[in-house]
Amino acid sequence: MELPTIPYNSSEYIETDTGNKVSRKSVICGGQNIILAGKTIIQTGCVIRGDLRRAGAGHAVAIAIGRYCLLGQKSVIRPPHKTLKGVFGYFPMKIGDNVMIGENSIVEAASIGSFVQIGKNCIIGRFAIIKDCCRIEDNTIIAPNIIVPSFSVYSGNPGTFSGELPECTQEMYEARSKEFYTKFTPQ
Structure with a gap:
């Protein structure tokens, strides 16, 4: 889309x-x-x-x-x-x-990998590590020191594993972020 x-x-x-x-x-x-x-x-x-x-x-x-x-x-x-x-x-x-x-x-993570989407109203706890190609759903709270593995979806309070992402996630997220940058234009 x-x-x-x-x-x-x-x-x-x-x-x-x-x-x-x-x-x-x-x-x-x-x-x-x-x-x-x-x-x-x-x-x-x-x-x-x-x-x-x-x-x-x-x-x-x-x-x-x-x-x-x-x-x-x-x-x-x-x-x-x-x-x-x-x-x-x-x-x-x-x-x-x-x-x-x-x-x-609010993000206080130690690191967030590439090709990651963090939703609205999320809290990413201190020293959390979010690996490449992940999605954190809206209103999710990731506890401190948690490692979110690649190609996973986390949701809820506290944030727990709720699904997997396809292997094409990297290409999809890269295309989406570049498209957003291109479409973000002055009036």
Whole structure:
């Protein structure tokens, strides 16, 4: 099914040299600690917390986001944290290519593989690992430290395995994310 054109107000978005489209109404903290690989869309109200990083000298990558990703409206992306040997610390988060994160979702995963769709109103717990080619249904809560295997569908509260995805998932998700980027055009 082909997506319709998704218009946006060109004065509301900044387009970078690498093709990222970032809403002026999003909140990006610690931008020097965030890497966007290119052609990523950060929608209105999205919060990315790059300021939450390991302490120490120099810049450390807190969040790395791949190509052709979509961070939905009012989603929150923040690196996971824990206390280790009495010291509180944040750990880096990696998001692969062709990842779509739905509206109002909160993500604190250690890593999200490529070709992943996270639905609306989801919570991805601290240090969760979502492998390549997965779908997290709307309103799902993935508990901390869970590993979601490739080609699986998770749903519910708490999130549990609810189905498998076909082998063509990678091609479908890649086509969908590229089509969304192409159809996301200024008015």
